[in-house]
Amino acid sequence: MQRWNGWGETKRTFHLPLAARTYLEELLGAGVHIPDGDYQTSLDTVPPSRLPDHPLISTDDETRLLHARGQSLPDWIALRSGKIGIFPDGVATPETGDDVRELLWFAQEIGCALIPYGGGTSVVGHINPLPGDRPSLTVDMRRMNRLLNLDEESRLAIFSAGVTGPEIEAQLKPHGYTLGHFPQSWELSTLGGWIATRSSGQQSYLYGRIEDLFAGGTIETPVGRIQLRSLPASAAGPDLRQFVLGSEGRLGVITQAEVRVSPLPEEEMFFGAFFRDWESGMAATRALAQTSAPISMARLSDPLETETTLALAGRERLITFADYGLRLLGHSVGRTLLIYGITGDHGFVSSARQEVSAILRRFGGLPVGAMIGRQWEKSRFHTPYLRNTLWDLGYALDTLETALPWRGVDAVRAEVIQAIEQSFQSEGSRTLVFSHLSHIYTDGASLYITYIFHIGEDLEQTLHVWRMTKHAASVRIIANGGTISHQHGVGLDHIDYMEEEKGPIGLRLMEGMSKALDPQEILNPGKGWPYS
């Protein structure tokens, strides 16, 4: 069973060792547990539905509550406090493209908003119904979760778009294939959601981002069906797939997607290397990207993230091991950890490992083998459960992310960290802020910033501090030429920064697409970009 006010399955928890709690208390002060709002009390706040009866739509309170919010910090505050406020008026779970067409027709007929819903893992408010007189209908795609066709000759697979990460891999594996798209939310997020948010998987360096994997598909829109044929390449004008990628449910409902798949690799290995400081680690990581090193992923944690990650996981043995190695190199403080992956057959992994080690050593790196990489691999989809544990102890965790050219990465990192710290200081509280490079390209990288802070007894006040912090950080990102999002998308939380990023003509173009496909503005209104 899925948690109604947190992340993931109720049977899974992230155990935080005592040493890790002490570490947090030393840096932030003791957390104070804030009791959660009660499930039944929250359920009692669901108002009567304003939708007429329809055979495909459920209006029961429980289903509406479970589809009201995603995973952003404002969503957590709403769910944990039990003050959710706005609920969808109904939830449909279509099984076919015809069902989706019927629901679009119904929404137009009665003038309600229609919110496409994948796994509900959005961290920027994508799937939240908005206040107003207009009823809203959430269309949960998760019953559309089948592999429909596998063309092994072309390495193309067609899936219904509500299929989750584990369902994709389970259906491809018997045929010897993988999609290779592994966002940290993989357990719950869906193919349609990935496409609609331009998602990036942890091994996108090897397999590509979702825009590289999405070859074509079917999109039901209020004005009819769009069929995007899969082509290896085309010069027939602008690529319409690019309108669907990042469309955030504003242009139509993706019902089927054809994706590029790869043969399952013989070996998928992850390794660790330590650097004496962030600067040398970053130079080495840039060199990996710019020499097209044979890796599947690279994640470089700054010194504080390195220390915090190891401390929260209680891996004192690894810390001791790393310290020993670094002392041999003459460095013991400010260590920076790089996790990198190598995928291929046994011979390839072994020669690529030597090649990568040689590059890292040129920058003073100390490759420490596969043990730390294995730990990372084991916990890669378990780490989100830490958020539940932290909340129960009185701490909240949130993240920010951007991408920009290499020349700007350090300045933005320093400015955003400072902005977050100042924002909390101005409210008299402390925060722990750390960062990593999460995806690398020849021309730049994506920067991922995590911050942990106290939940106040007054959750409205916590929300106020979060808003101030988010704004201060977003302004710095945009002013320094970064994108407002490398992988999470726009939703509600980033919409105010879109004009700065796309420019007024760019926004008019996006609005024009909405008007062409959705003249009544029924599709996920208020998200992604303005519609006047």
Ligand SMILES: Cc1cc2nc3c(=O)[nH]c(=O)nc-3n(C[C@H](O)[C@H](O)[C@H](O)COP(=O)(O)OP(=O)(O)OC[C@H]3O[C@@H](n4cnc5c(N)ncnc54)[C@H](O)[C@@H]3O)c2cc1C
């Ligand atoms: C713990 C955690 C870790 C995360 N890690 C990553 C990560 O590593 N990489 C990353 O890219 N993101 C990550 N995210 C963000 C989130 O998982 C992604 O944005 C994901 O792509 C959303 O997929 P979903 O199926 O949950 O979509 P939802 O959250 O349900 O919806 C997101 C948007 O897509 C639209 N949508 C969904 N399905 C369809 C459809 N079939 N047709 C049209 N529109 C649709 C919705 O209307 C909405 O606007 C993470 C989130 C969490 C909570």
